[in-house]
Amino acid sequence: MYEGMVTARRYEERLQEEYLEGKQPAFDISAGPIPGELHLAAGHEASGAGVCIHLRDGDTVTAPHRPHHVAIAKGVDLKRMTAEIFGRETGLCKGKGGHMHLFDPDVNFACSGIIAQGCPPAVGAAMAAKKRNTDEVAVAFLGEGAIDQGGFLESLNLASVHDLPVVFVVEDNDWAISMPKERVTDVTDGSQRANGFGLPGVRVDFDDALAVYDAAEEAVGRARDGNGPTLIEVQVHRRMGHFMGDAEGYRPENDVERASRLDSIPRLAEDLRKRGVDDDGLEEIRTRAHERVEEAIEWAKEQPEPKPEAALEDAFAGPPEGAAEPPAAAETDGGERSDGPRITPGERSGSDGGEE
Amino acid sequence: MAQQADAAGRELTMSRAMVEAIAHEMREDEEVFVMGEDVADYGGIFGSTDGLLAEFGRDRVMDVPISETSFVGAGVGAAQAGMRPIVELMFVDFFGVCMDQIYNNMAKNTYMSGGSVNVPMVLMTAVGGSYNDAAQHSQTLYGTFAHLPGMKVVVPSTAYDAKGLMHNAVRDDDPVVYMFHKRLMGLGWMPSPAGPKTDVPEEPYSIPFGEADVKREGEDVTVVTLGLHVHRALEAADELSRTDGIDTEVVDLRTLKPLDTETVVDSVRKTGRLVVVDEDYRSYGVTGEIVARVAEGALSDLEAVERVAIPDVPIPYARPLEEAVNPGVEDIADAIRATR
Numbered sequence: 057m058y059e060g061m062v063t064a065r066r067y068e069e070r071l072q073e074e075y076l077e078g079k080q081p082a083f084d085i086s087a088g089p090i091p092g093e094l095h096l097a098a099g100h101e102a103s104g105a106g107v108c109i110h111l112r113d114g115d116t117v118t119a120p121h122r123p124h125h126v127a128i129a130k131g132v133d134l135k136r137m138t139a140e141i142f143g144r145e146t147g148l149c150k151g152k153g154g155h156m157h158l159f160d161p162d163v164n165f166a167c168s169g170i171i172a173q174g175c176p177p178a179v180g181a182a183m184a185a186k187k188r189n190t191d192e193v194a195v196a197f198l199g200e201g202a203i204d205q206g207g208f209l210e211s212l213n214l215a216s217v218h219d220l221p222v223v224f225v226v227e228d229n230d231w232a233i234s235m236p237k238e239r240v241t242d243v244t245d246g247s248q249r250a251n252g253f254g255l256p257g258v259r260v261d262f263d264d265a266l267a268v269y270d271a272a273e274e275a276v277g278r279a280r281d282g283n284g285p286t287l288i289e290v291q292v293h294r295r296m297g298h299f300m301g302d303a304e305g306y307r308p309e310n311d312v313e314r315a316s317r318l319d320s321i322p323r324l325a326e327d328l329r330k331r332g333v334d335d336d337g338l339e340e341i342r343t344r345a346h347e348r349v350e351e352a353i354e355w356a357k358e359q360p361e362p363k364p365e366a367a368l369e370d371a372f373a374g375p376p377e378g379a380a381e382p383p384a385a386a387e388t389d390g391g392e393r394s395d396g397p398r399i400t401p402g403e404r405s406g407s408d409g410g411e412e
Numbered sequence: 413m414a415q416q417a418d419a420a421g422r423e424l425t426m427s428r429a430m431v432e433a434i435a436h437e438m439r440e441d442e443e444v445f446v447m448g449e450d451v452a453d454y455g456g457i458f459g460s461t462d463g464l465l466a467e468f469g470r471d472r473v474m475d476v477p478i479s480e481t482s483f484v485g486a487g488v489g490a491a492q493a494g495m496r497p498i499v500e501l502m503f504v505d506f507f508g509v510c511m512d513q514i515y516n517n518m519a520k521n522t523y524m525s526g527g528s529v530n531v532p533m534v535l536m537t538a539v540g541g542s543y544n545d546a547a548q549h550s551q552t553l554y555g556t557f558a559h560l561p562g563m564k565v566v567v568p569s570t571a572y573d574a575k576g577l578m579h580n581a582v583r584d585d586d587p588v589v590y591m592f593h594k595r596l597m598g599l600g601w602m603p604s605p606a607g608p609k610t611d612v613p614e615e616p617y618s619i620p621f622g623e624a625d626v627k628r629e630g631e632d633v634t635v636v637t638l639g640l641h642v643h644r645a646l647e648a649a650d651e652l653s654r655t656d657g658i659d660t661e662v663v664d665l666r667t668l669k670p671l672d673t674e675t676v677v678d679s680v681r682k683t684g685r686l687v688v689v690d691e692d693y694r695s696y697g698v699t700g701e702i703v704a705r706v707a708e709g710a711l712s713d714l715e716a717v718e719r720v721a722i723p724d725v726p727i728p729y730a731r732p733l734e735e736a737v738n739p740g741v742e743d744i745a746d747a748i749r750a751t752r
């Protein structure tokens with residue numbers, strides 16, 4: 057768990073550095089090797105690690121727009137995830153998804169950029185597990201800002217009324233972009249949202265990874281044993297701006313300081329020391345994590361960029377294995393000028409999904 | 413262009429121009445208020461409400477929970493109660509969360525009530541890509557909103573237009589979707605092309621809906637477009653006049669509903685050639701609609717037609733992929749050449 061957290065933290069530090077390259081001195085969101093928005097999760101690591109440690113590859117996780125720590129904890133392929141964030145051909149999604157839209161079906165991980173959007177699909181994965189009589193579970197991660205969203209509340213109800221094996225994990229970092237929690241809800245303990253729907257709600261304070269571990273062990277166990285859903289809210293801290301480039305003019309200085317003071321990683325290190333892990337042991341873990349991150353970033357940067365014409369592929373399911381080449385997408389891009397430099401319909405390669 | 417002659421020699425970014433119009437309307441009418449995510453302290457992620465909190469306070473510039481169904485729907489309710497809400501949907505892509513309120517309430521209540529109820533509400537929202545934010549944050553969706561009966565749809569391309577159209581939008585007694593392109597707003601972190609920053613008079617003025625603007629006059633070919641692509645089309649037109657001697661007319665639609673068919677058809681009668689450029693998906697969208705209108709209105713004058721739009725795929729993330737689908741200056745220039 058400690059290694060997962062340290063890996064996630066290091067990963068985000070390195071991503072931040074890479075992201076800011078080409079964006080200095082004047083910040084231009086579309087410049088540099090990683091364009092678009094980048095939402096880092098530094099300060100959220102305890103929830104991803106403490107929950108996912110109880111999960112197997114076959115269990116499903118849906119994460120929100122701040123996904124990296126959860127992805128790492130769930131065992132998403134770090135190299136291909138990094139390549140995706142750099143927009144490379146060998147990325148998890150061939151460069152089509154980017155950092156907010158990572159899909160790794162090998163470990164049943166997905167995330168998305170629309171607030172609370174992952175809740176219903178997690179319920180659906182749990183439904184599939186129940187119908188098929190497996191003991192797989194699904195976990196939906198979301199922010200405390202997302203728990204006012206209808207899709208979340210409807211999901212609680214559906215999961216509860218059908219006793220589905222799903223765990224909702226709310227990461228409460230007090231902020232939804234510039235909106236502090238107290239301005240958008242009168243209920244400080246988000247786990248109370250469970251009360252109206254007849255499922256258990258648990259709150260873990262103080263960003264305590266071991267307490268998250270315990271709460272998640274129980275919730276995941278309950279789901280696996282067929283006893284229905286749980287809502288866990290975990291206190292985390294947002295150490296950075298909402299996205300890279302956010303000047304945080306709305307945020308009091310002491311709040312930033314507090315987030316850094318209450319960091320879960322030194323706290324867990326302290327807990328481990330008390331349990332007899334020595335400093336060398338911790339250092340070894342850190343070194344290993346840093347090396348793994350560096351390797352992933354180096355690998356990603358060496359990967360080729362996707363070819364422009366690949367933009368037209370993958371809108372529909374690829375052909376079944378061994379099937380003949382699909383016809384050119386006559387309906388979707390028919391009539392596209394064939395002399396333009398952009399995309400020639402005839403060039404559409406027939407290899408949708410063929411690389412796997 | 414003619415309208416801009418009376419501007420006061422004071423250049424504003426598009427976001428400043430929008431805010432100026434909103435602030436003026438709020439001063440004039442107590443019933444006007446703004447609500448949305450991060451519209452107060454943050455001033456709108458794209459600067460569309462920047463500075464309003466300081467002048468009008470939290471009662472009239474309201475941050476709301478992330479719950480689009482509820483606050484967009486509340487906008488409809490407040491409008492029906494006679495207020496004039498300006499509701500911001502941060503990115504148009506998030507419409508999916510609250511589409512029922514938008515298209516079954518906001519757009520239809522006037523009609524369903526036999527005209528006994530009206531919805532004087534502005535839904536303003538950021539559109540467009542070109543900065544690699546992928547499929548859930550880069551759409552324009554002009555066609556989706558213009559497709560809904562009962563909805564007025566506005567898409568400014570310059571600060572001058574943005575202000576005049578905003579005044580008109582707030583005063584309009586019908587629901588208006590005001591779609592601003594992120595890359596035109598004049599944000600430090602998302603550089604704009606030259607063009608959207610224009611002279612803007614200090615006094616209020618209203619640009620009526622349904623009046624397209626000829627942003628560049630030309631004899632040889634008509635380009636019809638809107639939003640960011642007005643500027644790309646103007647750049648292509650300048651390039652072609654230099655390199656190919658083609659004299660391109662650029663028509664900026666400015667409003668999709670109501671649509672100024674006359675200006676478009678008149679232009680094609682003059683040039684005989686039509687290129688429609690849209691940052692929205694190709695099928696069932698603005699390009700098809702404009703071609704249909706021209707076919708209805710000036711079929712015998714029409715010698716060539718080209719459409720440039722996003723092929724029917726979601727917006728990809730990686731730079732080469734997004735550039736491949738988002739019409740660039742060269743794509744527009746090629747389409748113009750192809751009409752000859």
Ligand SMILES: Cc1ncc(C[n+]2csc(CCOP(=O)(O)OP(=O)(O)O)c2C)c(N)n1
Nearest residue numbers: 122169170171199200201202231232233506
């Ligand atoms: C439906 C929807 N509305 C608004 C947004 C814009 N948005 C992105 S992140 C965010 C704040 C989310 O806050 P929270 O859920 O607390 O997560 P955090 O960012 O703090 O991790 C908002 C409003 C969005 N992506 N989707």
